[in-house]
Amino acid sequence: MNNTVLEFKNVWKTYTMGYEMINALAGLNLALKEGSFTAVMGPSGSGKSTFLHVAGILDIPSRGIIKINGKETKKLSAKEQARLRRDEIGFIFQRFNLMSQLTVLENVILPMIKEDSRKAKKILDSLGLNGKYNKLPGQLSGGEQQRVAIARALINDPSIILADEPTGELDTKNADSIMQVLQDLNRKEGVSIVMVTHNPASAEFADEILHMSDGNFLNGSK
Numbered sequence: 001m002n003n004t005v006l007e008f009k010n011v012w013k014t015y016t017m018g019y020e021m022i023n024a025l026a027g028l029n030l031a032l033k034e035g036s037f038t039a040v041m042g043p044s045g046s047g048k049s050t051f052l053h054v055a056g057i058l059d060i061p062s063r064g065i066i067k068i069n070g071k072e073t074k075k076l077s078a079k080e081q082a083r084l085r086r087d088e089i090g091f092i093f094q095r096f097n098l099m100s101q102l103t104v105l106e107n108v109i110l111p112m113i114k115e116d117s118r119k120a121k122k123i124l125d126s127l128g129l130n131g132k133y134n135k136l137p138g139q140l141s142g143g144e145q146q147r148v149a150i151a152r153a154l155i156n157d158p159s160i161i162l163a164d165e166p167t168g169e170l171d172t173k174n175a176d177s178i179m180q181v182l183q184d185l186n187r188k189e190g191v192s193i194v195m196v197t198h199n200p201a202s203a204e205f206a207d208e209i210l211h212m213s214d215g216n217f218l219n220g221s222k
C-alpha cells in the first residue's frame with residue numbers, strides 16, 4: 001500500500017510588499033505517494049522554492065492545509081514541527097549550504113541528535129566519499145560537495161528529500177552522477193523525492209514532472 005507522504009490542500013502563500021500583494025502560491029493542491037519521484041519545473045518566480053520551503057516547514061503558508069505523512073503541520077507545536085522536519089525531511093540546495101569551517105564528516109554528523117560517526121561514514125562511503133572524511137568543503141569539487149550535502153540530508157533516514165535545483169551549479173557529468181544517486185535512493189531505498197529543476201535532463205530522472213506557473217501547477221495531481 002502506498003501512503004501519501006506529502007499532501008497540499010488549497011495552499012496559499014501571499015507576500016505583501018507595500019501596497020502590492022504577491023501570491024507566490026495560489027491555491028496549490030497536491031498528493032504525493034510514498035516512493036514517488038517528482039520534478040517541478042517552471043519559470044523563475046513561479047513559486048517553486050516557496051513550494052519546497054512550505055513543504056519542508058521552513059516557512060508557513062498563509063492559508064491551506066499541508067500534511068506530512070498524514071500529520072497536519074499547522075496543528076503541531078513549534079517543537080513538534082522541528083522534530084518532524086528533522087526526522088522526516090532531508091533538504092538539498094543548489095549551493096550545497098555546507099559549513100565551510102567544518103570537515104566533511106562533521107557536516108554530515110551535524111543534524112544528528114546522537115552523534116554516530118560510523119553511520120555517517122557508511123553513508124559517505126555509499127556516495128563514493130571514502131577518504132574524504134577530513135577534507136573541508138572548499139577542498140572538494142562541486143559534485144563532491146553536493147554528495148556531502150546529500151549524505152547530510154540522509155543522516156536521519158528521512159522519508160522525503162526536498163531538493164531545490166540540486167544540479168544547478170554542476171556541469172553535465174556531475175549533474176548526471178548526482179541524478180543517478182538520487183534515482184538510486186528513490187528506487188532502492190524508497191525515499192520520496194521532490195526536486196525543483198531548470199534542467200530538462202535532470203527532470204527526466206523523475207517519474208512525474210509538474211509544471212508550475214504563477215503559484216500553481218498546470219498539470220497538478222489532486
Ligand SMILES: Nc1ncnc2c1ncn2[C@@H]1O[C@H](COP(=O)(O)OP(=O)(O)OP(=O)(O)O)[C@@H](O)[C@H]1O
Pocket residue numbers: 015016017022023024042043044045046047048049050051
Ligand atoms: N520573502 C519574500 N518576500 C516577498 N516576495 C517574495 C519572497 N520570497 C519570494 N517572493 C516572491 O514570490 C514569488 C515566487 O518566488 P520563488 O522564490 O518561490 O520562485 P522560484 O520559482 O523558486 O524562482 P527561481 O526559479 O528564480 O528560483 C516571486 O514573485 C518572488 O519575488
Ligand SMILES: [Mg+2]
Pocket residue numbers: 048049050
Ligand atoms: Mg527558486
